[in-house]
Amino acid sequence: MNFTFQGKRISGVLTVVPANEKQFIEEMKNFDFPEARSLKLKEVMGYDKRRMVAGDVCVSDLAVFGMQNLFERKLLAPEDIDALLLTTQTPDYLMPPTSNIIQGRLGLKRDMLCLDINQACAGFVLGLIQAFMLLEQPSVRKVVLINADVLSRKASPRDRNIYPLIGDAAAITIVERDEDDSPIHASVKMDGSQHAALIIPAGGMRLPSSAETAKLENVGDRNLRSKDHLFMDGSAIFNFVQTEVPPLIEELLAAAGKSADSIDYFLCHQPNRFMLQKLADKMKIPHRKMPHNVVESFGNTSGSTIPMALALNFNGDLLKHQRQVCLAGFGAGLSWAAMLLRLGNLSFCEMIDYP
Amino acid sequence: MNEFLKQLAETLEISEIKETDELKAFPEWDSLAVLSVIAMLDANYRVNLRAADFNAVKSVAELFNLVQSKKRA
Numbered sequence: 001m002n003f004t005f006q007g008k009r010i011s012g013v014l015t016v017v018p019a020n021e022k023q024f025i026e027e028m029k030n031f032d033f034p035e036a037r038s039l040k041l042k043e044v045m046g047y048d049k050r051r052m053v054a055g056d057v058c059v060s061d062l063a064v065f066g067m068q069n070l071f072e073r074k075l076l077a078p079e080d081i082d083a084l085l086l087t088t089q090t091p092d093y094l095m096p097p098t099s100n101i102i103q104g105r106l107g108l109k110r111d112m113l114c115l116d117i118n119q120a121c122a123g124f125v126l127g128l129i130q131a132f133m134l135l136e137q138p139s140v141r142k143v144v145l146i147n148a149d150v151l152s153r154k155a156s157p158r159d160r161n162i163y164p165l166i167g168d169a170a171a172i173t174i175v176e177r178d179e180d181d182s183p184i185h186a187s188v189k190m191d192g193s194q195h196a197a198l199i200i201p202a203g204g205m206r207l208p209s210s211a212e213t214a215k216l217e218n219v220g221d222r223n224l225r226s227k228d229h230l231f232m233d234g235s236a237i238f239n240f241v242q243t244e245v246p247p248l249i250e251e252l253l254a255a256a257g258k259s260a261d262s263i264d265y266f267l268c269h270q271p272n273r274f275m276l277q278k279l280a281d282k283m284k285i286p287h288r289k290m291p292h293n294v295v296e297s298f299g300n301t302s303g304s305t306i307p308m309a310l311a312l313n314f315n316g317d318l319l320k321h322q323r324q325v326c327l328a329g330f331g332a333g334l335s336w337a338a339m340l341l342r343l344g345n346l347s348f349c350e351m352i353d354y355p
Numbered sequence: 356m357n358e359f360l361k362q363l364a365e366t367l368e369i370s371e372i373k374e375t376d377e378l379k380a381f382p383e384w385d386s387l388a389v390l391s392v393i394a395m396l397d398a399n400y401r402v403n404l405r406a407a408d409f410n411a412v413k414s415v416a417e418l419f420n421l422v423q424s425k426k427r428a
Binding site for chain 2: 033034037040041044045161221233234235236238239242243274278281282
């Protein structure tokens with residue numbers, strides 16, 4: 001389904017990554033695979049370094065740290081925040097909402113809206129859509145969108161399918177009204193019939209965590225995983241992305257009356273280098289317009305990868321210029337979403353370490 | 356068929372592949388190899404296979420036939 005908005009903009013992006021860095025070359029010793037094949041995996045997928053929380057660090061810890069950084073540097077005033085949206089798959093608790101916890105820890109005003117959105121890799125685009133809808137209300141002038149996950153805590157260290165690609169991060173995006181009323185186009189698609197392709201089977205009401213669900217099982221291909229762990233059907237997801245994302249973007253460009261050539265950057269979710277290169281080739285987009293370098297230094301950080309790509313590649317450019325960009329997120333749900341907007345003249349676009 | 360053998364060998368980084376070779380007998384045959392072959396078939400033949408499709412395929416010739424039948428479908 002299509003959405004259009006006017007008079008809204010992203011004014012700043014801050015990403016927070018744990019200082020704790022892991023090297024694939026060290027971790028591959030945990031997998032029961034020939035070293036040559038693991039090195040091949042490293043080369044093709046772009047696995048190298050990634051950031052993981054140490055110990056029991058939660059989503060609200062990363063988010064609060066980033067927000068306080070913005071307050072201290074006067075890049076954001078606490079009293080200006082009318083809504084706080086948190087897109088996460090790894091909340092602090094099943095109940096209450098982690099967005100309320102963040103609000104409480106920051107001592108924000110009570111006259112505001114907090115909302116958790118249970119979406120994953122499409123969460124940046126879906127969160128922006130929600131933020132833009134809220135900004136249609138006269139009482140909402142500034143929305144903080146936080147995309148944060150600590151999925152490394154749900155990945156089995158003995159599962160080569162998932163462990164080497166997962167990273168943790170939080171991204172804080174400030175969304176507000178704008179005098180520039182050039183249209184923003186977005187498109188969203190969902191397919192819940194494929195919900196089992198990316199899933200943490202245990203820990204919810206359907207299958208509560210127990211001693212049984214914590215048991216490591218041999219799940220084939222020499223990988224060990226429990227039902228408490230994150231599962232990804234890698235080839236099904238690959239097929240899904242290659243089949244569904246190109247038409248999503250092509251139809252969105254058509255709806256907006258724009259050509260692919262007129263787009264300065266295609267900022268996609270960053271699952272791994274392989275998938276992004278194949279996606280760029282399929283859509284005949286030059287690789288320099290579609291960055292794929294988040295995974296090699298930070299891992300796949302779920303809904304925060306698009307802000308990560310911005311902070312990593314365009315921090316200088318987007319402070320001074322405005323660019324026509326296409327955003328695209330895709331993942332658990334299954335959910336996939338794309339957006340065309342003008343992005344730039346940001347007041348900040350950077351990355352900081354969570355100690 | 357020759358072109359197909361060449362492309363498959365390149366994808367799997369094996370010097371030579373015969374149509375009677377069994378896929379699972381290649382030491383390089385793992386989930387990464389499956390993904391690479393899926394991507395190659397999509398790029399060169401516009402055929403979208405799933406990992407599960409490979410379960411029924413034993414030899415290289417059978418894979419070739421599967422791709423041909425999907426191309427016509």
